[in-house]
Amino acid sequence: MRQKEPLRALSADERGVLGRLSRSGREAAVVVARAKALLAVADGARYTAAAQAAGRQSGDAVGRLVARFNAEGVAALAPRHGGGQPARYTSAERARILAEAARPPTPEPDGTATWSLVTLQRAVRRAPDGLAQVSTFTIWCVLHDAGWNWQRTRTWRPTGMAVRRRKAGRVTVHDPDAEAKKG
Numbered sequence: 001m002r003q004k005e006p007l008r009a010l011s012a013d014e015r016g017v018l019g020r021l022s023r024s025g026r027e028a029a030v031v032v033a034r035a036k037a038l039l040a041v042a043d044g045a046r047y048t049a050a051a052q053a054a055g056r057q058s059g060d061a062v063g064r065l066v067a068r069f070n071a072e073g074v075a076a077l078a079p080r081h082g083g084g085q086p087a088r089y090t091s092a093e094r095a096r097i098l099a100e101a102a103r104p105p106t107p108e109p110d111g112t113a114t115w116s117l118v119t120l121q122r123a124v125r126r127a128p129d130g131l132a133q134v135s136t137f138t139i140w141c142v143l144h145d146a147g148w149n150w151q152r153t154r155t156w157r158p159t160g161m162a163v164r165r166r167k168a169g170r171v172t173v174h175d176p177d178a179e180a181k182k183g
Contacts, residue, residue, distance in 0.1 A: 005067045007041045015042070017074050034077045037062050038069055089138065093131055097142045100124050107163045107170065 010018070021027055021035035033054040040050035041062065048059035056062070068076040089097075100123055105112050112119040117136040124130045124139070160178020164171050175181070 003047060003063065005063070005070060007038070007066045008070050010042050014074060015039075018042075021077065028079065030079050031077050034065055037065060038077075041066055089131070089134075089142075094142050094145075096127075096129065096131070097124055097134070097139055098146055100127065100130075101139075101143060101148070111165070113163055 018035045018039050021031055022039055024032055033056055037050045037054035037056065040053040041047065045053065046059070047062040047066070051057060051059045051062045054062075065076065101115060101120055105115055105119065105123070107113050110119060110123050117139055120139055121134060121136050124134055125132055160175040160181075162173050162175075164173050
C-alpha cells in the first residue's frame with residue numbers, strides 16, 4: 001500500500017506513552033504491537049517494515065492504523081469491536097438486570113428462595129419495566145461482565161427447609177434428619 005497518509009509528528013507525551021506501551025507486559029498484545037508499529041513508522045520505517053517489527057504481516061493494517069492515529073491520537077491503539085453481533089442491550093437495560101439480580105427473591109411472587117438463571121429470567125421478563133425477550137445466556141453474560149461470581153451472590157435457605165408448590169399453594173417442607181445429614 002502506498003503511504004498516502006504519513007504519520008504526523010508525535011508530541012513528546014505521545015512518544016513517551018507509545019514507548020511505555022511498546023514495552024508493556026500487562027497490556028493486551030494487540031496494543032503492544034500497534035505501539036511498536038507506530039514507533040517504527042515514526043522512526044522512518046516503511047509500513048511493511050513497521051509491521052514486521054511489530055510481529056505482524058500486513059503493511060496495509062499499519063497504514064490504516066496510522067490514519068486512525070492521526071485522527072484519534074493514542075486512543076487509536078485501543079481494540080474496537082471485533083465483529084459478531086452488536087450489543088443488543090443498552091447500559092440501562094444491563095443495569096436493570098443487575099438490579100433484579102441484586103434483589104433477594106421473595107418466595108411468593110418469584111416462586112423461589114434462591115435465584116437461578118431461569119428464575120431470574122422469569123422475574124426480569126415479568127417486571128413492568130422488564131425485558132420481554134431476555135435470555136438466560138444474556139443474563140449470565142451481564143452478570144459475568146459485572147464481575148459477579150454466581151456462587152458468591154447466591155442466596156441460601158437453611159438446610160432441611162424448602163418451599164414447594166402444591167395444588168393447595170406453597171408449602172414449607174422440613175426434613176427432620178437434616179442435622180444428621182450435615183455431618
